[in-house]
Amino acid sequence: MTNTTNPDTADLPLVEVKSSWSFLRGHMREYGILFALIAIMAFFQIATGGILLKPVNLTNLILQNSYIIIMAIGMLLVIVAGHIDLSVGSVMGFVGALAAVMIVNFDIPYFLAGLLCLVAGGLIGMAQGFWIAYFKIPSFIVTLAGMLVFKGLTLWLLAGQSVGPFPKQFQLIASGFIPDVFRGEDLNLFSLALGVLVAGTILFLAIRSRSEAAKTGSVEEPFAFFVAKNGLIFIALVYMSYLMADFQGLPNVFIVMALLIAVYSFVTSRTTIGRRIYAIGGNEKAAMLSGINAPRLTFLTFANMGVLAALAGLVFAARLNTATPKAGAGFELDVIAAVFIGGASMAGGVGTVVGAVIGAFIMGVMNNGMSILGIGIDWQQCIKGLVLLAAVIFDVMNKRKG
Amino acid sequence: MTILLEMRAITKEFPGVKALDAVNLTVEEGEIHALVGENGAGKSTLMKVLSGVYPHGSYSGDIVYDGKVQSFAGIRDSEAQGIIIIHQELALVPLLSVAENIYLGNERATRGIMDWRATRAGAAKLLARVGLREHPDTLVDALGLGKQQLVEIAKALSKDVRLLILDEPTSSLNETDSAKLLDLLLEFKRHGVTSILISHKLNEISKVADTITVIRDGSAVSRLDCRNGISEGDIIRDMVGRSLDDRYPPKVDTAKAEVAMDVRNWCVTHPLHSDRQVVKDVSFHVKKGEVVGIAGLMGAGRTELAMSLFGRSYGTHITGSVQIGGTDADLSTVRRAIDAGLAYATEDRKTYGLVLDDTIRRNVPLAHLDGVANGMVVDRQREAEVAAQYRTRLNIKSSSIEQQTVNLSGGNQQKVVLSKWLFADPDVLILDEPTRGIDVGAKYEIYTVIRDLAAAGKAIIVISSEMPELLGITDRLYVMNEGRFVGEMPTAQASQEKIMATIIRSGDRP
Numbered sequence: 008m009t010n011t012t013n014p015d016t017a018d019l020p021l022v023e024v025k026s027s028w029s030f031l032r033g034h035m036r037e038y039g040i041l042f043a044l045i046a047i048m049a050f051f052q053i054a055t056g057g058i059l060l061k062p063v064n065l066t067n068l069i070l071q072n073s074y075i076i077i078m079a080i081g082m083l084l085v086i087v088a089g090h091i092d093l094s095v096g097s098v099m100g101f102v103g104a105l106a107a108v109m110i111v112n113f114d115i116p117y118f119l120a121g122l123l124c125l126v127a128g129g130l131i132g133m134a135q136g137f138w139i140a141y142f143k144i145p146s147f148i149v150t151l152a153g154m155l156v157f158k159g160l161t162l163w164l165l166a167g168q169s170v171g172p173f174p175k176q177f178q179l180i181a182s183g184f185i186p187d188v189f190r191g192e193d194l195n196l197f198s199l200a201l202g203v204l205v206a207g208t209i210l211f212l213a214i215r216s217r218s219e220a221a222k223t224g225s226v227e228e229p230f231a232f233f234v235a236k237n238g239l240i241f242i243a244l245v246y247m248s249y250l251m252a253d254f255q256g257l258p259n260v261f262i263v264m265a266l267l268i269a270v271y272s273f274v275t276s277r278t279t280i281g282r283r284i285y286a287i288g289g290n291e292k293a294a295m296l297s298g299i300n301a302p303r304l305t306f307l308t309f310a311n312m313g314v315l316a317a318l319a320g321l322v323f324a325a326r327l328n329t330a331t332p333k334a335g336a337g338f339e340l341d342v343i344a345a346v347f348i349g350g351a352s353m354a355g356g357v358g359t360v361v362g363a364v365i366g367a368f369i370m371g372v373m374n375n376g377m378s379i380l381g382i383g384i385d386w387q388q389c390i391k392g393l394v395l396l397a398a399v400i401f402d403v404m405n406k407r408k409g
Numbered sequence: 410m411t412i413l414l415e416m417r418a419i420t421k422e423f424p425g426v427k428a429l430d431a432v433n434l435t436v437e438e439g440e441i442h443a444l445v446g447e448n449g450a451g452k453s454t455l456m457k458v459l460s461g462v463y464p465h466g467s468y469s470g471d472i473v474y475d476g477k478v479q480s481f482a483g484i485r486d487s488e489a490q491g492i493i494i495i496h497q498e499l500a501l502v503p504l505l506s507v508a509e510n511i512y513l514g515n516e517r518a519t520r521g522i523m524d525w526r527a528t529r530a531g532a533a534k535l536l537a538r539v540g541l542r543e544h545p546d547t548l549v550d551a552l553g554l555g556k557q558q559l560v561e562i563a564k565a566l567s568k569d570v571r572l573l574i575l576d577e578p579t580s581s582l583n584e585t586d587s588a589k590l591l592d593l594l595l596e597f598k599r600h601g602v603t604s605i606l607i608s609h610k611l612n613e614i615s616k617v618a619d620t621i622t623v624i625r626d627g628s629a630v631s632r633l634d635c636r637n638g639i640s641e642g643d644i645i646r647d648m649v650g651r652s653l654d655d656r657y658p659p660k661v662d663t664a665k666a667e668v669a670m671d672v673r674n675w676c677v678t679h680p681l682h683s684d685r686q687v688v689k690d691v692s693f694h695v696k697k698g699e700v701v702g703i704a705g706l707m708g709a710g711r712t713e714l715a716m717s718l719f720g721r722s723y724g725t726h727i728t729g730s731v732q733i734g735g736t737d738a739d740l741s742t743v744r745r746a747i748d749a750g751l752a753y754a755t756e757d758r759k760t761y762g763l764v765l766d767d768t769i770r771r772n773v774p775l776a777h778l779d780g781v782a783n784g785m786v787v788d789r790q791r792e793a794e795v796a797a798q799y800r801t802r803l804n805i806k807s808s809s810i811e812q813q814t815v816n817l818s819g820g821n822q823q824k825v826v827l828s829k830w831l832f833a834d835p836d837v838l839i840l841d842e843p844t845r846g847i848d849v850g851a852k853y854e855i856y857t858v859i860r861d862l863a864a865a866g867k868a869i870i871v872i873s874s875e876m877p878e879l880l881g882i883t884d885r886l887y888v889m890n891e892g893r894f895v896g897e898m899p900t901a902q903a904s905q906e907k908i909m910a911t912i913i914r915s916g917d918r919p
Contacts, residue, residue: 216789219789219790220789220790220793222790227809227811277786277787277789278782278785278786278787279778279779279782279785279786279787280785281787282771282775282778282787283778285764285767285771286764286767286775289764289765289766289767290760290763290764290765292760292761293755293760293761293762293763293764293775294764294775295722295743296719296720296722296743296753296755296761296762297743297775297776297829298720298742298743298744298746298747298776299743299744299775300742300744356764356766356767357766
């Protein structure tokens with residue numbers, strides 16, 4: 008495809024049709040991050056001699072980053088609303104410890120314990136959100152306090168020891184794979200079918216929303232660009248599910264993640280609640296004068312963050328098969344970095360769920376790739392820090408230009 | 410008398426607006442020169458040109474100061490020549506001491522090390538000069554507004570001031586503090602300091618000013634010499650005297666007998682200063698299909714009145730009752746006020762009106778998202794249709810409904826704000842300075858929308874500091890001053906002189 012413009016859109020009155028290339032340059036803020044991920048993956052794929060995209064490594068990559076991605080989704084909402092949550096790492100560790108103590112020490116059924124943990128996470132989020140939303144205490148300070156409090160409570164709960172192992176069923180949250188109902192020989196056919204189905208659905212939704220937009224004449228994206236973008240996404244998703252099907256199939260966590268991404272993408276972009284959260288982050292005063300209950304939404308955003316941090320805590324504990332006092336330490340930084348790399352703005356009102364997920368994958372691919380290359384943790388930290396800085400500088404420069 | 414400052418044919422344009430049009434200003438050495446004019450006439454812009462806020466090259470014309478043509482690139486250049494401006498909003502750091510504030514940016518120090526003794530001693534001397542009996546170590550935060558104003562003046566004196574510019578220095582002061590400040594100006598005059606005083610209060614001007622320049626619509630219309638004695642009437646006539654030709658759509662009497670909103674005994678207290686009542690026992694009503702104006706000077710309490718009505722968005726200890734459509738209205742939150750049929754389009758569209766990073770499409774339905782949603786889910790197609798419909802109806806000039814509102818011109822931003830409230834479909838619409846900072850063409854379009862709404866049976870309340878605008882589009886007028894409604898008149902019987910006189914007479918009341 009070259010820079011052709013679509014004859015269908017060319018005669019629409021309200022639209023200034025641009026070529027694919029100039030459209031891309033105008034929207035570098037949105038797509039730059041995706042190109043960065045592709046470039047980073049290509050780099051490590053070559054540098055590691057093809058190890059990065061081996062089925063077993065790809066599966067590992069997703070398992071390793073699942074809890075960061077789950078929390079990044081919640082953090083995206085918090086940051087879009089104009090706040091920050093520094094406590095998520097500690098809350099995650101605390102909930103893992105809570106699960107271990109309930110399941111291992113008190114023999115509470117793992118399903119009930121899991122549910123109680125999610126409720127606990129929600130309550131923790133509400134407790135912090137209460138002060139932030141209704142007393143206007145800066146979220147930085149409230150959650151910094153929360154970070155210390157829950158780090159301390161984790162130590163207390165575990166009495167400084169590691170607690171484990173968990174029952175087999177519980178471990179399956181993080182280490183299980185969806186069964187192959189089609190009984191493929193070398194390939195998990197069900198996983199592959201599921202992957203194709205999801206990719207197909209995304210493609211279908213993209214086409215439908217474009218044709219809807221065409222009716223009102225608000226299509227801006229050139230047709231060639233639209234085809235190339237959605238074609239690539241479709242191929243990438245199918246290829247990835249093929250790779251994973253070649254190993255053991257799709258991990259359970261992957262399904263949870265995919266559902267969360269889908270649900271939260273929908274909530275943020277399509278519902279009135281999502282719209283209102285962007286509005287309070289973009290201009291809280293204007294939002295309140297438009298009749299939006301900003302304190303209540305802020306409160307709910309933090310409650311939601313608590314639940315997702317708890318879910319991440321369960322996944323993490325199940326993956327390690329033990330709860331340790333150090334679990335979750337420093338994870339808040341990875342989560343926040345992922346959201347900002349994904350294009351969210353410190354000032355609030357800007358950012359997407361998909362961007363945050365891509366940001367988390369950038370961090371994850373770099374961790375994974377650098378580990379395969381045998382780069383020490385010291386340099387890994389430095390490089391990740393510089394990438395975060397570069398991503399945000401890129402974003403700010405692009406914004407200024409636009 | 411020698412001439413200290415002469416500004417010749419100063420012209421300053423902003424995109425779409427000519428703020429100053431060949432303005433001449435002559436100030437003699439050692440006099441107090443008053444600059445008067447309506448809000449938005451260009452007084453502050455002129456002073457920003459003089460002090461270098463708008464640097465040389467961004468305007469045309471010459472500034473001749475001290476016998477030489479000056480080209481200030483910034484405030485530092487003008488301050489180096491002894492031109493010091495004190496803005497209406499004080500530029501003090503509340504949590505630093507008086508002494509630190511006085512020498513801020515001009516510290517008594519040797520090679521970066523603060524000389525605290527010189528700082529305190531210098532500050533004490535300056536405080537004595539302005540007659541402020543406070544310790545130099547007192548935090549500015551602990552001082553009242555009047556004393557803070559004096560700290561600002563002390564700060565100006567620390568810089569060897571030759572020409573002191575005060576932008577509405579008494580607008581937030583009480584009688585005693587104002588009188589003290591004016592005495593101080595006379596005292597400076599005896600010591601050879603020249604002052605330019607921007608003020609709305611004509612009684613103050615006639616007390617201290619030697620000469621007056623009247624600015625109207627970006628032009629200097631007259632230069633009056635007070636030493637020969639002149640009346641307030643002369644000043645008022647020059648301030649407002651302009652012809653009203655076809656700048657407003659024709660008025661049709663659409664007012665119905667039915668009262669749309671009735672406000673009784675409304676009182677509001679300042680949110681921070683519990684001893685300051687901002688709205689004092691205000692009662693008014695507006696009928697269906699009627700356009701009612703609220704006239705008054707800045708700081709009269711009009712915006713505070715409107716925002717306190719709209720979901721108690723301003724103030725504390727709010728008392729009074731409101732009926733909308735004949736029944737008691739619950740206006741306790743913004744949501745309830747909107748549901749009761751009230752809407753308020755803010756005077757400050759950037760801070761309170763728009764989510765600037767968002768598109769027209771996303772801003773228009775913000776106050777009535779349910780109107781474009783099925784349950785919780787926003788119907789993007791309907792949203793786009795609504796946005797497109799208002800874009801056409803109000804003629805919002807933009808590339809598409811996907812344009813970010815931050816990139817729109819002021820007039821078009823205002824139309825987006827209006828669209829937002831029109832889509833919420835209120836019975837009573839309060840418009841606060843609906844045409845501030847927008848060009849004449851867009852103004853006319855907005856006036857037309859207002860008259861159309863009235864014809865459709867809506868009740869409209871317009872708050873404006875531009876009296877010709879109120880006279881041009883309203884059916885009935887209330888005059889507000891210092892928190893009170895001090896007059897009411899049918900617009901047909903009103904004139905700018907009459908409104909001004911009502912305000913001034915109420916202000917002079919003991």
